[in-house]
Amino acid sequence: MDAIKVFAPGTVANVACGFDVIGLAMDAPGDEMILRRTDKPGITISAIHGANLPTDPLQNVAGVAVQALLQKYANPDIGIDIEIFKNIHPGSGIGSSAASSAGAVVGVNHLLGQPFTPKQLVRFAMEGERLASGAAHADNVAPAVMGGFTLVRSYKPLDITSLHTPADLWVSVIHPQIEVKTSDAREILKQKVLMTDAIRQWGNVGALVAGLYQENYDLISRALEDVIVEPVRAILIPAFYALKTKCKDAGALGGGISGSGPSVFMLSKGEENARKVAAMMDTIYAPLGVDYKIYVSKINTQGVKVI
Incomplete structure (x- = not known):
C-alpha cells in the first residue's frame, strides 16, 4: 500500500467528572488526512488545508506522532508524506491536535501492514499531544484511535480500556x-x-x-x-x-x-x-x-x- 486516506474524529475529553481520564469520539466533525509512502527517507508534510499550522514535521503534532511510531518500527528510515485537511479548528476543545496525531499514526500503521496495536498507537499519538499542550495526555487520542468511550486508568504505566457505549x-x-x-x-x-x-x-x-x-x-x-x-x-x-x-x-x-x-x-x-x-x-x-x-x-x- 503506497497511500491511504483516513477520517480522524473530533473528541470530547474529560466528560465532566473524568478530568484527563475519560473521553469519547464523535462522528462529526473530523479531519481527513492522506498518508503516502515516499522514496525519500523521513517525514514530510506536503500541505495543510483549512488551518495555518507548521509544516515542519518536528513542529506539527502529526509529524511528531509519526516520528514516535517510526522510532519503534523495524525500518525507521522509510519515507512518509502527510497531507492534512483540517475540519476541526485548533484550540476548539474538541480534539484538533488529537485528530491529527491519531489520524497520522493509524494511517501510517495501515501503510506498514498494521505492526502496532491500537494501544501502542495511542502512546505514539500522545507525543503529538505533548507538543500541543506540554502534557502527553491520552483522554482525546485514546477515543480518537479506539472509538467510543475510553478510560485512562493510569499513565505510569499507561493503562487504557474501552468502555461500553449505549446505542442511544x-x-x-x-x-x-x-x-x-x-x-x-x-x-x-x-x-x-x-x-x-x-x-x-x-x-x-x-x-x-x-x-x-x-x-x-x-x-x-x-x-x-x-x-x-x-x-x-x-x-x-x-x-x-x-x-x-x-x-x-x-x-x-x-x-x-x-x-x-x-x-x-x-x-x-x-x-x-x-x-x-x-x-x-x-x-x-x-x-x-x-x-x-x-x-x-x-x-x-x-x-x-x-x-
Missing part, C-alpha cells in the same frame, strides 16, 4: 469561535483540591462508568458533575451556566466543558433530544455576538477509519 447516546456540541489554548487552561487550575471535592468526583466517575455499562441514563445524568475543574474554567466560556441549565431543561442528560474549552458538550438520550438541545444552544448564543458552530452526533464507536 448522542452528543451535542457548541463551539464558540474563540480560542482557549490547552496550555493556558491548564495553568489556571488549582494544584490542590479539597478531600470532600475529591470524594464527590470519584463517586461521579464510578457512577458514570456504571451508568454506561448499565445503559442507565438517569445515573449517567447524575454523574455528569465536575466539582474540581469546571468551576475554575467556566469563566473562559461565554454563557456557560446558561448553556448547562437551559440545555438540561431542553432534554439533555447533562454535560460540561469539552476538553479545555471553549466548546461545551451535552449528552442526550436519542437523536430527537440531542437536536432539541442543539436548538437551545443556538437560542442562547444567537444574541451574544459570538460566532459559533454546533454539532450533533452519535458516539463514534470506530475511531479513526479508512475512507
Whole structure:
C-alpha cells in the first residue's frame, strides 16, 4: 500500500467528572488526512488545508506522532508524506491536535501492514499531544484511535480500556469561535483540591462508568458533575451556566466543558433530544455576538477509519 486516506474524529475529553481520564469520539466533525509512502527517507508534510499550522514535521503534532511510531518500527528510515485537511479548528476543545496525531499514526500503521496495536498507537499519538499542550495526555487520542468511550486508568504505566457505549447516546456540541489554548487552561487550575471535592468526583466517575455499562441514563445524568475543574474554567466560556441549565431543561442528560474549552458538550438520550438541545444552544448564543458552530452526533464507536 503506497497511500491511504483516513477520517480522524473530533473528541470530547474529560466528560465532566473524568478530568484527563475519560473521553469519547464523535462522528462529526473530523479531519481527513492522506498518508503516502515516499522514496525519500523521513517525514514530510506536503500541505495543510483549512488551518495555518507548521509544516515542519518536528513542529506539527502529526509529524511528531509519526516520528514516535517510526522510532519503534523495524525500518525507521522509510519515507512518509502527510497531507492534512483540517475540519476541526485548533484550540476548539474538541480534539484538533488529537485528530491529527491519531489520524497520522493509524494511517501510517495501515501503510506498514498494521505492526502496532491500537494501544501502542495511542502512546505514539500522545507525543503529538505533548507538543500541543506540554502534557502527553491520552483522554482525546485514546477515543480518537479506539472509538467510543475510553478510560485512562493510569499513565505510569499507561493503562487504557474501552468502555461500553449505549446505542442511544448522542452528543451535542457548541463551539464558540474563540480560542482557549490547552496550555493556558491548564495553568489556571488549582494544584490542590479539597478531600470532600475529591470524594464527590470519584463517586461521579464510578457512577458514570456504571451508568454506561448499565445503559442507565438517569445515573449517567447524575454523574455528569465536575466539582474540581469546571468551576475554575467556566469563566473562559461565554454563557456557560446558561448553556448547562437551559440545555438540561431542553432534554439533555447533562454535560460540561469539552476538553479545555471553549466548546461545551451535552449528552442526550436519542437523536430527537440531542437536536432539541442543539436548538437551545443556538437560542442562547444567537444574541451574544459570538460566532459559533454546533454539532450533533452519535458516539463514534470506530475511531479513526479508512475512507
